Amino acid sequence: MKRRNFLATAGAGLAAGAVASPAIAQSNPEIRWRLTSGFPKSLDTIYGGADFLAKYVSEATEGKFQIQPFAAGEIVGTFQAADAVSSGTVEMAHTAAYYYVGKDPTFAAAAAVPFTLNARQLNAWQYHGGGIGLVNEFMAKHNLYALPGGNTGTQMGGWFRKEIKTVEDLKGLKMRIAGIAGQVMAKLGVIPQQVAGGDIYPSLERGTIDAAEWIGPYDDEKLGFQKVAPFYYYPGFWEGGLTLHFMFNKAKWESLPKHYKAIVESAAMAANQDMLAKYDAKNPAALRSLVGAGAQLRPFSAEILDAAFKATNEVYAEISAQNADFKKLIDSLRAFRNEEYLWFQVAEYAFDSYMIRARTRG
Amino acid sequence: MKRRNFLATAGAGLAAGAVASPAIAQSNPEIRWRLTSGFPKSLDTIYGGADFLAKYVSEATEGKFQIQPFAAGEIVGTFQAADAVSSGTVEMAHTAAYYYVGKDPTFAAAAAVPFTLNARQLNAWQYHGGGIGLVNEFMAKHNLYALPGGNTGTQMGGWFRKEIKTVEDLKGLKMRIAGIAGQVMAKLGVIPQQVAGGDIYPSLERGTIDAAEWIGPYDDEKLGFQKVAPFYYYPGFWEGGLTLHFMFNKAKWESLPKHYKAIVESAAMAANQDMLAKYDAKNPAALRSLVGAGAQLRPFSAEILDAAFKATNEVYAEISAQNADFKKLIDSLRAFRNEEYLWFQVAEYAFDSYMIRARTRG
Numbered sequence: 001m002k003r004r005n006f007l008a009t010a011g012a013g014l015a016a017g018a019v020a021s022p023a024i025a026q027s028n029p030e031i032r033w034r035l036t037s038g039f040p041k042s043l044d045t046i047y048g049g050a051d052f053l054a055k056y057v058s059e060a061t062e063g064k065f066q067i068q069p070f071a072a073g074e075i076v077g078t079f080q081a082a083d084a085v086s087s088g089t090v091e092m093a094h095t096a097a098y099y100y101v102g103k104d105p106t107f108a109a110a111a112a113v114p115f116t117l118n119a120r121q122l123n124a125w126q127y128h129g130g131g132i133g134l135v136n137e138f139m140a141k142h143n144l145y146a147l148p149g150g151n152t153g154t155q156m157g158g159w160f161r162k163e164i165k166t167v168e169d170l171k172g173l174k175m176r177i178a179g180i181a182g183q184v185m186a187k188l189g190v191i192p193q194q195v196a197g198g199d200i201y202p203s204l205e206r207g208t209i210d211a212a213e214w215i216g217p218y219d220d221e222k223l224g225f226q227k228v229a230p231f232y233y234y235p236g237f238w239e240g241g242l243t244l245h246f247m248f249n250k251a252k253w254e255s256l257p258k259h260y261k262a263i264v265e266s267a268a269m270a271a272n273q274d275m276l277a278k279y280d281a282k283n284p285a286a287l288r289s290l291v292g293a294g295a296q297l298r299p300f301s302a303e304i305l306d307a308a309f310k311a312t313n314e315v316y317a318e319i320s321a322q323n324a325d326f327k328k329l330i331d332s333l334r335a336f337r338n339e340e341y342l343w344f345q346v347a348e349y350a351f352d353s354y355m356i357r358a359r360t361r362g
Numbered sequence: 363m364k365r366r367n368f369l370a371t372a373g374a375g376l377a378a379g380a381v382a383s384p385a386i387a388q389s390n391p392e393i394r395w396r397l398t399s400g401f402p403k404s405l406d407t408i409y410g411g412a413d414f415l416a417k418y419v420s421e422a423t424e425g426k427f428q429i430q431p432f433a434a435g436e437i438v439g440t441f442q443a444a445d446a447v448s449s450g451t452v453e454m455a456h457t458a459a460y461y462y463v464g465k466d467p468t469f470a471a472a473a474a475v476p477f478t479l480n481a482r483q484l485n486a487w488q489y490h491g492g493g494i495g496l497v498n499e500f501m502a503k504h505n506l507y508a509l510p511g512g513n514t515g516t517q518m519g520g521w522f523r524k525e526i527k528t529v530e531d532l533k534g535l536k537m538r539i540a541g542i543a544g545q546v547m548a549k550l551g552v553i554p555q556q557v558a559g560g561d562i563y564p565s566l567e568r569g570t571i572d573a574a575e576w577i578g579p580y581d582d583e584k585l586g587f588q589k590v591a592p593f594y595y596y597p598g599f600w601e602g603g604l605t606l607h608f609m610f611n612k613a614k615w616e617s618l619p620k621h622y623k624a625i626v627e628s629a630a631m632a633a634n635q636d637m638l639a640k641y642d643a644k645n646p647a648a649l650r651s652l653v654g655a656g657a658q659l660r661p662f663s664a665e666i667l668d669a670a671f672k673a674t675n676e677v678y679a680e681i682s683a684q685n686a687d688f689k690k691l692i693d694s695l696r697a698f699r700n701e702e703y704l705w706f707q708v709a710e711y712a713f714d715s716y717m718i719r720a721r722t723r724g
Binding site: 280305347349351 | 389390418421422423424477480481482483485486487488489490491515516517518519578579596597598599602620621624625627628629631632634635636638639640642643644645646647649650659661662667671699700701702703704705706707708709710711712713714715716717718720721
């Protein structure tokens with residue numbers, strides 16, 4: 001009040017301008033945040049989600065709120081991103097929550113787990129099925145707040161050195177696959193392996209591993225797997241859709257002015273939409289190119305899918321018996337899934353089915 | 363400079379606050395726009411896209427940029443919305459561009475035309491396939507600028523009083539269906555009818571019309587069609603996905619400060635994502651309820667789909683011969699479609715196929 005009283009005596013014209021300025025200065029504070037991505041810049045589509053958000057937030061605030069993205073490893077590695085955000089080392093991350101399955105399997109259920117939802121259904125669950133609320137009940141226990149920030153669509157089942165027709169063919173197979181998907185595959189006799197992205201190609205080439213899952217055609221093409229493991233299986237039943245998240249340090253998130261929160265929420269939702277559109281636009285040409293370069297497309301057999309579905313339900317029961325947070329999420333996802341496919345099998349599936357048949361007729 | 367010089371003499375502390383205020387006042391101008399929706403408020407999902415945008419834009423600008431949505435008919439009717447925006451009567455609309463097919467069939471190609479793309483593919487085309495640019499080359503000729511602002515997903519094929527098994531069964535059928543879809547159906551012997559939403563039920567009840575297409579389960583349920591035309595066909599092959607648009611008066615759009623444009627672009631993209639998620643979340647329960655109330659689900663026969671596909675290609679050739687703008691859009695959409703289904707038939711379709719089979723096994 002002292003300052004205002006002083007100004008009031010300095011003349012009406014001046015006072016009008018000056019009185020307004022404290023409110024405005026307060027409402028557009030200068031904020032600089034660091035974002036650690038779970039991905040290298042070479043994965044431009046998935047890494048690009050962080051750039052997309054940062055650009056929009058900066059533009060919307062005329063550069064007052066700056067988020068600077070760093071690639072995995074520049075500040076902390078992929079597997080340290082959640083901890084770095086939780087502790088406040090960085091304000092936020094853009095990553096796949098299943099990388100933190102070792103802390104708690106519930107992180108995986110927030111990102112992608114076998115035989116649940118496709119990308120559209122994941123968004124329906126998140127935005128209109130209570131998903132964001134459920135995920136954040138859990139995230140809060142880790143001092144995190146998370147918003148959906150991208151989706152890959154259904155991923156591929158990965159690259160195999162040999163054809164895999166039966167469950168018997170999977171026995172003893174060393175496959176680069178992690179988390180809950182790895183637990184499911186282990187029930188089928190696979191020996192899950194942890195291999196960093198850059199080491200997959202040489203491991204397949206040397207035969208240290210027999211198979212590896214990565215993402216889908218656009219990203220897979222960059223690594224040249226078809227040269228060393230030509231059998232390219234689908235679908236990646238453990239990732240019908242993968243939700244990437246923008247993860248915020250909870251206290252930092254809550255400290256944002258309300259309109260900055262609105263700007264970030266809207267930008268995150270747009271980034272979520274944009275990544276899926278980008279994957280959908282880029283995957284067809286990459287698939288064509290991979291097949292031209294020798295990739296041999298193979299669907300997983302019904303026998304393998306059925307065995308994996310059964311193993312998945314067992315894994316969910318085992319984890320749920322010990323982890324109430326996981327149970328809450330997986331029960332919600334599975335109930336939602338059963339409802340969604342009731343509808344998707346009608347108009348959506350019939351339209352796609354016809355268009356696929358029409359396409360092959362030219 | 364005069365004002366600044368004056369302030370500089372008034373003391374350093376005061377100058378710092380006051381010098382900042384003119385720039386800030388200029389950068390957050392107070393703007394009030396009116397939006398005319400193409401829809402009544404009773405269609406809460408599709409009408410809700412306008413509210414969603416308005417809320418986010420207001421929050422992001424701390425109430426400085428206010429967009430007030432009006433339902434169809436409050437300012438102008440559905441079919442006058444594009445003209446009202448073009449002339450500047452209102453600054454913007456939220457509507458389906460195919461309502462303006464009478465002005466130019468190219469408007470329809472921007473929204474939904476038979477046998478093209480599903481919702482995800484439409485977004486891929488729009489955001490990463492050059493679609494927004496192509497649409498706006500055309501929109502500019504009408505003094506409009508348009509951004510995607512919602513999607514319904516694949517619509518249903520509508521409600522029929524009698525079963526329709528063959529193309530012969532369609533002959534002489536009076537069906538409420540409009541635009542390019544109506545032209546296609548006319549080639550199959552259907553007599554397309556123009557009937558406003560509120561008049562469809564009594565027209566079906568009296569037998570003035572034999573069939574009517576509307577949207578999908580969630581919206582259709584509100585109108586109770588199953589009581590008077592119980593055969594509920596799928597898919598609505600003329601709307602594999604329907605893009606709603608936010609349409610702006612071009613000069614008004616261009617007059618926005620850069621950061622307001624960024625806020626609106628981000629909010630429009632979020633609204634686009636949100637509407638599809640909302641439809642996907644709401645349709646399953648509505649479908650269940652409709653079937654419980656007597657709706658009889660029927661797929662269109664292969665004979666009907668094949669005849670409609672052939673008729674569609676004829677209609678596209680006829681319009682393209684006379685309209686270069688339409689040709690440019692439809693050629694782009696069809697080329698993109700052929701690439702998209704190359705990819706969608708692999709991982710996406712295989713995942714959905716398995717989940718649908720798994721669901722029916724319980």
